[in-house]
Amino acid sequence: MTPAARIQAAIEILDQITDGEPAEKALTTWARNARFAGSKDRAAIRDHVFDVLRQRSSCAAVGGDDSGRGLMIGLLTQAGVDLDSLFTGEGHAPLPMTEAEKGYGHAPEGADALDIPEWLFPLWQQSLGDDAAEVAAIQRHRAPVFLRVNLRTSDVEAAVATLAVDGIVAVPHPLSPTALEVTENARRIKQSPAYLTGQVELQDAASQALVDALPLPKQGKVLDYCAGGGGKTLAMAALTRATMFAHDANPQRMKDLPDRADRAEIAVRICRTTELRGQGPFDLVLCDAPCSGSGSWRRAPEGKWRLTQALLDDVTALQAQILRDAAPLVAAGGALAYATCSVLEVENHAQVEAFLAGHPGWTLETERLFTPLMGGDGFFVAVFRKP
Structure with missing residues (x-):
């Protein structure tokens, strides 16, 4: 053509x-x-x-x-x-x-020039402050391609060398010790031995940094409560010898996880909702909750234009419910991590405040926002400690 x-x-x-x-x-x-x-x-x-x-x-x-x-x-x-x-x-x-x-x-002009929906623009500015315009400008362009090196089977230097055999050029990225940014021949990744053998996985650098910020126990039990495709499940499992459990309200989203885990030489136990209490309590529960996706609109830009106030209200209600449902699964003294790929305050800090208000005795250990200004997607993470 x-x-x-x-x-x-x-x-x-x-x-x-x-x-x-x-x-x-x-x-x-x-x-x-x-x-x-x-x-x-x-x-x-x-x-x-x-x-x-x-x-x-x-x-x-x-x-x-x-x-x-x-x-x-x-x-x-x-x-x-x-x-x-x-x-x-x-x-x-x-x-x-x-x-x-x-x-x-x-x-x-205005919101149109930054390609942010007009109804959302005030919340966007409120959430990002002085960075609002620059983050919006970054979201107008294609995202970099990142890989996560699987430390169970390899290291950064070896992964870079394996990729180079296929002409794939990748360089370390400062957001995470396991992150590689692909600068040449990204479309060859899924056919490369490094990918097919589980030496590397496609995963945004900020997503990897979020996992780095979690208080992963050396042993015990870890639950990825909203596992989806399992990217963070595998990333956590590569950093700990704890027993890893994965759950999603829609089990079909996890259909490829067993094969991905086998490829990465990682053991993951898939749990249905009815099985969770019997498998717990857990030393760490990660809730990577459904969200607006506003931090990753470079990758999924359609979501930017399909989002409405009603949909945002629905998703924030779901986020709060997920936190309430997951809290009882955490062992005494254990940690509950809440994460989104959003940069909107109503999905992030506002949810932290609401959870603490409704759960006396719980404390906030960590709260961090990653924005595209750091090189990766926008992500938020907060870690609560159970009394």
Whole structure:
């Protein structure tokens, strides 16, 4: 496919997304119907679509509307691309720009310029203070690719060397002793021996730093209460000899965890909700709670535009409930860790205050916010100690 044909494909996919289709579904459907497209074509089109989603409001302002065509015009204009060279109407290229289209757009202002939903902008500013604009600007661009070195089977130097055999260049990142930032050939990772043998796992550097901040016992029992795919389960298990348990309200989210654990040479016990009390109490319970995802909008930008006040209210209520449900599972003198991939105060410090108010005797040991200014995603962690 030509560069212009890729842009037209992105326009068509964006039209489906603006009509309500989830981005991943729209991309998958297009790929199934476009057997002629090679892997490089699909990757380039995906990049176009996600670049627009990260900058959707500014693209709409510059491009004149929020249609797929308007959004791509806005994206390319902001990137300084010569539109007339691509919008030619030849072959599978987009139709030429009309005189009207050339005059539609305007410079974005305020929340639009930072690509933060207008309704959320006051809370964003309140939560991040002087860093609000800079964090928003970072979220408009693609996130780095990070790996976690599995210390059960390797070390940083060996992992870097193994990756280099496949032309994958990775360098240590200061956020965590186990973190590597991939600077070249990131798309080769999942086919590399380092990944296939469990020497490294894909995991954001701030996510790794969050695990580093946990009071992991050398022995005993550790529960990942909201395990999801199990990334933090495996990261914790690589740093302790404690018995590791994983639970999720939706067990299907953990379906790949047993294979990932075997690959990493780590033992993890999968628990259903009805089994938790019988397996506990636990020396450490981690609640990596569902959240707005506002700290990781570089990776999942669609969530930025789908979030509403009602959804945010629902998720904060769920977070509080998760903490209440998990607290009885902690052993006396044990720790309860609460984490989100959010930078919003209502999901972070406000939840800490509410938990302490409702649980006399518990104390707060650690509270830390990681923002994208540190290089990784935005994450929050707080550690409570049970009396």
